[in-house]
Amino acid sequence: MEVLCKWHVIVKYILGHEAEEKFLPVMTCAFWLNIVIQSLLYIIYIEPNNVSLSSELPKILIIIFFFSSMGLLYFAVNNNRRYQVAEKWFTSLNESYAIQIKIIVGVVMLLSFFTLMVWALYLM
Numbered sequence: 346m347e348v349l350c351k352w353h354v355i356v357k358y359i360l361g362h363e364a365e366e367k368f369l370p371v372m373t374c375a376f377w378l379n380i381v382i383q384s385l386l387y388i389i390y391i392e393p394n395n396v397s398l399s400s401e402l403p404k405i406l407i408i409i410f411f412f413s414s415m416g417l418l419y420f421a422v423n424n425n426r427r428y429q430v431a432e433k434w435f436t437s438l439n440e441s442y443a444i445q446i447k448i449i450v451g452v453v454m455l456l457s458f459f460t461l462m463v464w465a466l467y468l469m
Contacts, residue, residue: 346427349421350424350431367422371422378414381457383407
């Protein structure tokens with residue numbers, strides 16, 4: 346849970362949100378996580394095994410997974426003590442190290458999002 350809080354804090358500062366803002370970074374992290382995991386599932390399992398996506402079960406599972414990941418992230422950042430530790434960790438970093446972390450996390454999220462999504466769409 347601490348890792349989720351730290352990730353949330355980093356994403357919050359990448360996006361330039363206020364210190365009190367928690368909801369929009371939760372939505373950003375949940376959206377990214379869902380696209381990446383669903384793309385990986387499609388690339389690794391669904392495409393090679395010719396699993397049909399025309400039934401209702403995959404659609405229901407996708408929706409359940411999205412809301413569960415949102416709930417998990419919201420639960421992780423809603424613990425004030427744990428969140429304050431993550432916030433203090435990030436704000437206590439020196440400026441250049443904080444910028445490096447933001448760039449690394451942003452680039453990894455951006456590249457994984459677009460690479461996996463385009464790859465999964467190409468296979469479709």
